[in-house]
Every structure is written in structure tokens, then in C-alpha cells.
Amino acid sequence: MTEANSKEGGSKLVQLKPVVKDYAWGIRGMDSRVGRYALESKTLQEIDPDCPYAELWIGTHEKGPSLLNDGTDRSLKETIGKDLPFLFKVLSAGKALSIQAHPDKPTAAKLNKENPQAYGDANHKPEMAIALTPFEAMCGFRRLEEVALLLKKHPEFAACISQEAKLAVFLADEPESQQSALQKLFSSFMSCDTSVSKTNLKKLLDRLQNEQSTLHLHPHDEPAWERKCSRAILRLAQQFPGDAGAMSPLFLNYLLIAPGESFFMAANEPHAYVAGEILECMACSDNVVRAGLTPKFKDVENLVNMLTYTMGGPSIDVGEPHTDDHRILRYTPPVPEFEVMILSLDPGDMCKLKNPGVPAILLVLEGTGKVDGQVLRPGRSYVWYTETEGNLDGDAAGGAATIDAAVKSKLKSLTFTVDEMRRGALKVAIAHVNLHVNQSTCFRRVESNQNLYTMHGMLPYMGRTGGTPSPGYLKSAYSDVTDGTPAIPKL
Numbered sequence: 470m471t472e473a474n475s476k477e478g479g480s481k482l483v484q485l486k487p488v489v490k491d492y493a494w495g496i497r498g499m500d501s502r503v504g505r506y507a508l509e510s511k512t513l514q515e516i517d518p519d520c521p522y523a524e525l526w527i528g529t530h531e532k533g534p535s536l537l538n539d540g541t542d543r544s545l546k547e548t549i550g551k552d553l554p555f556l557f558k559v560l561s562a563g564k565a566l567s568i569q570a571h572p573d574k575p576t577a578a579k580l581n582k583e584n585p586q587a588y589g590d591a592n593h594k595p596e597m598a599i600a601l602t603p604f605e606a607m608c609g610f611r612r613l614e615e616v617a618l619l620l621k622k623h624p625e626f627a628a629c630i631s632q633e634a635k636l637a638v639f640l641a642d643e644p645e646s647q648q649s650a651l652q653k654l655f656s657s658f659m660s661c662d663t664s665v666s667k668t669n670l671k672k673l674l675d676r677l678q679n680e681q682s683t684l685h686l687h688p689h690d691e692p693a694w695e696r697k698c699s700r701a702i703l704r705l706a707q708q709f710p711g712d713a714g715a716m717s718p719l720f721l722n723y724l725l726i727a728p729g730e731s732f733f734m735a736a737n738e739p740h741a742y743v744a745g746e747i748l749e750c751m752a753c754s755d756n757v758v759r760a761g762l763t764p765k766f767k768d769v770e771n772l773v774n775m776l777t778y779t780m781g782g783p784s785i786d787v788g789e790p791h792t793d794d795h796r797i798l799r800y801t802p803p804v805p806e807f808e809v810m811i812l813s814l815d816p817g818d819m820c821k822l823k824n825p826g827v828p829a830i831l832l833v834l835e836g837t838g839k840v841d842g843q844v845l846r847p848g849r850s851y852v853w854y855t856e857t858e859g860n861l862d863g864d865a866a867g868g869a870a871t872i873d874a875a876v877k878s879k880l881k882s883l884t885f886t887v888d889e890m891r892r893g894a895l896k897v898a899i900a901h902v903n904l905h906v907n908q909s910t911c912f913r914r915v916e917s918n919q920n921l922y923t924m925h926g927m928l929p930y931m932g933r934t935g936g937t938p939s940p941g942y943l944k945s946a947y948s949d950v951t952d953g954t955p956a957i958p959k960l
């Protein structure tokens with residue numbers, strides 16, 4: 470049985486057939502969670518050990534629309550009668566993805582109009598990553614003190630930056646001049662003559678390699694965050710030979726987060742995933758402005774102009790126990806389009822999940838169990854929707870969802886059970902339109918005069934912080950650079 474119909478509230482749970490993307494950076498064969506999930510959901514009939522399985526798309530995006538896995542192959546969009554405002558993905562990254570940022574709404578509309586070939590979407594694309602394995606990424610610009618320190622330490626990097634930009638970095642002392650210095654530095658680096666950047670990249674790599682091979686003699690000469698930054702450069706250079714983007718850990722924060730930890734990327738924040746597997750949820754869009762570590766179209770000019778130049782790493786979100794049931798962790802970003810819940814159920818346990826009154830996507834991450842008689846296995850995904858849903862639907866554009874409480878209370882809930890003879894917990898991820906937009910678990914949303922989101926709160930990777938930790942913050946067991954506070958260089 471692939472479909473469970475309920476008479477109460479016309480609520481349905483139907484298995485889906487998501488779409489798989491075989492981008493070159495994906496993990497290959499059965500090692501890829503994306504590949505295994507695609508096999509379980511019958512998207513793939515078999516796994517090719519040499520094929521990179523990079524992304525699994527669950528949603529209604531036109532570049533990868535999910536179908537019903539009930540023998541009809543009807544599209545998800547046709548079934549629920551419209552597009553979902555979000556796209557839910559699993560990513561298995563074996564090597565780094567390009568350095569990129571996603572435009573805000575006005576920029577997306579402009580890019581789409583000017584160059585529809587490269588920018589097929591007019592929508593913005595804020596995104597949230599939840600780690601399924603230890604996960605490495607670069608996200609947001611480093612603080613200017615760190616960049617200044619790294620400029621002094623790595624003359625090869627400094628050689629790729631104009632005198633004017635370097636001076637700006639060393640002289641900036643106010644937040645505004647710091648941001649403008651950072652923009653100058655980034656712009657100068659990105660527009661550096663290729664022959665200059667290639668020569669200096671090679672010099673840098675030769676020196677770092679040499680230092681790495683002798684470093685075991687003096688492991689404490691250098692703070693850990695600097696050592697890890699050097700190691701990251703060497704790894705990226707190996708993956709993308711000759712691409713000056715390998716120097717990006719010198720100006721972008723380098724993070725390692727643990728399973729269950731999450732970070733949110735607002736529009737116009739530079740980032741690059743490096744390795745590991747994640748759940749990713751985003752506004753329904755495929756707009757990417759790329760700037761390096763990729764053979765694809767790079768658009769440096771637009772990228773330099775659109776970035777926010779906020780400094781410091783993102784705050785790490787570990788989810789917040791849901792008020793309905795503490796076995797559900799809620800990951801709520803400060804945008805209306807989506808939020809993600811993760812339900813963890815131990816053997817012998819039972820849980821009733823209230824109907825959210827909006828179409829939801831369920832994805833089994835780990836373990837086995839049952840929901841309303843259907844067998845749940847890792848990789849199976851479902852749409853949970855209500856046939857009379859039209860007037861119950863959340864208003865993604867306006868923020869909070871408007872659901873009639875009386876109607877909602879009649880909607881059928883789902884009952885999850887796990888046999889007590891099972892070994893591990895059942896973990897199910899649930900994504901839907903954001904029903905808690907004013908109770909974000911990521912970080913406080915700050916409106917700047919440009920009406921953009923900026924990242925505030927504690928820096929997860931630095932020893933030195935001002936202010937109080939943001940809610941939900943927990944020092945990551947894996948956090949990359951917690952043990953070093955860079956000394957401010959003497960100018």
C-alpha cells in the first residue's frame with residue numbers, strides 16, 4: 470500500500486519519487502546518501518558506482534519536479550494544485566561546490582530580466598543547511614582583523630590585492646569603513662589578473678606544503694584556526710587546480726559543524742560547501758551567482774555588487790524542542806517560505822504529529838518505523854496534504870500562515886510508531902511553509918537600512934566574542950577554529 474487515505478479532514482500521505490542530480494562534486498555510488506535515497510524511492514533502478522549522486526530534490530521546482538510514487542506518476546504540483554514555496558534537498562558533497570551567493574528578491578528579478586539564460590529564476594533563495602554528517606563549509610566573510618592578519622602572513626595573497634584595498638583594510642576602524650574595505654579587498658581579489666593570481670597561488674601552495682611537512686615539529690607555533698585555514702587552501706587547490714578560489718579561506722569563515730547543527734544563509738551572503746552530507750531547505754529557486762571553484766559561468770561583477778559584506782561567521786543553530794512534543798526539533802529561519810522539523814523516535818515509542826494545515830514534505834533520514842500502517846525506511850519521502858486545503862494554506866508571501874483553528878483541529882494527525890525490537894531511533898525530517906516565522910531559531914533578524922538580513926549573535930568559531938550568545942547556540946563539538954583568537958596585527 471503506498472497511499473493512506475483518511476476520511477477525517479481529507480488528509481493524505483502519499484509517497485514521492487524525487488529527482489536526483491548528478492553534478493560532478495557529488496559523492497559516488499552507494500557511499501552517497503543521495504544515491505541510496507534515490508534507490509529506495511525508486512527514482513533510480515540501480516546505483517552506478519562511478520556516478521556522482523550530488524542532490525536529491527523534493528518539491529515542485531520546474532527543473533526537478535517530484536512525482537507521486539503511487540503508480541500514477543502524477544506530478545506533485547498537479548496533486549496539490551500549485552507550487553510549494555520551498556524546495557527540500559539532500560546534498561552529498563564529495564568535493565567543494567562553487568563559491569556563490571544567492572540574490573535577494575529585487576536583484577533576482579533584475580538578473581532574470583537582464584540574463585535569463587544564466588538566471589532562470591526571478592525569486593530569491595535564502596537557504597538553510599542541517600548537517601547529516603560532519604560538514605565543512607565556508608560561510609560569510611571573516612572579520613577584518615583576521616583578514617588583515619592573514620594578508621600580513623601570506624604575502625602571496627597580499628600580492629593579489631591592490632595597494633589601495635590593502636590600505637583600506639589596515640586603516641578601517643569603524644563598521645562602515647570596515648565593510649567598504651572588505652568590499653574593496655574582495656573586488657580587488659576577484660578582478661586580479663589571472664597570471665598574477667596563478668603565479669601567487671603556486672608560490673603560496675609550495676610554501677604551505679613545505680610548512681605542513683615540517684610543522685609536526687612545532688605544532689603549537691601557529692594558532693589552530695590559522696593552521697586549519699592553510700590546510701583548507703591546500704585541499705581546495707587539489708580539487709580545483711589553478712583556481713585562485715582556493716585562497717578563499719583567507720577571507721571567508723571556514724566551519725566544521727556536527728550532525729544536527731545548522732546554519733542559515735540569508736540572501737547575498739557568500740558561501741561554499743566543502744564536504745559532507747546535509748539536508749537543505751530553501752525558497753523555491755535555483756538562482757546562483759558564482760565566483761570561483763567552478764568551471765561554470767562566473768559573474769564577478771554582479772557578485773561584488775550584491776554582497777552584504779557582513780563580517781563574522783553565522784550563528785550555529787541546534788534546533789529548538791517543539792512545544793507540542795520535545796522529540797521534535799524545530800529549525801526555523803527568519804524567512805516565511807520554509808522551516809524544518811526533525812522527529813526522533815526511540816524503539817517502542819509512539820508519537821502523534823499534529824496536522825500543520827499546510828502541505829508538508831516528509832523524508833525518512835534514519836531507522837525504520839511505521840506511520841498509519843505505512844512502512845518507513847531511510848530515503849522514503851512523502852507529501853502530506855489536505856484535499857480541501859485551498860483556504861487553509863499558509864500565506865508564504867505575507868509571513869505568518871493563516872489557518873482557521875477550528876478547521877485545523879479537525880485535520881487528521883499522523884501516528885508514528887517504532888517497534889521496540891528495533892535498534893536505532895527513527896528520524897524523520899518534515900518541511901513546510903514557516904509557521905513560526907516570528908520565533909526563528911537561527912538568529913535575530915536585523916533590518917538594515919537596505920532591508921537586508923544581517924548575521925548577528927555569537928561567532929561560533931572564535932574564542933573572543935562580545936555580547937550574549939544567540940538563543941539556540943551551542944558550541945559545536947566539531948567547530949573548526951574555536952581554539953584560536955587572532956592577535957590584532959600592529960599597524
Ligand SMILES: [Zn+2]
Pocket residue numbers: 569570571596740
Ligand atoms: Zn548556496
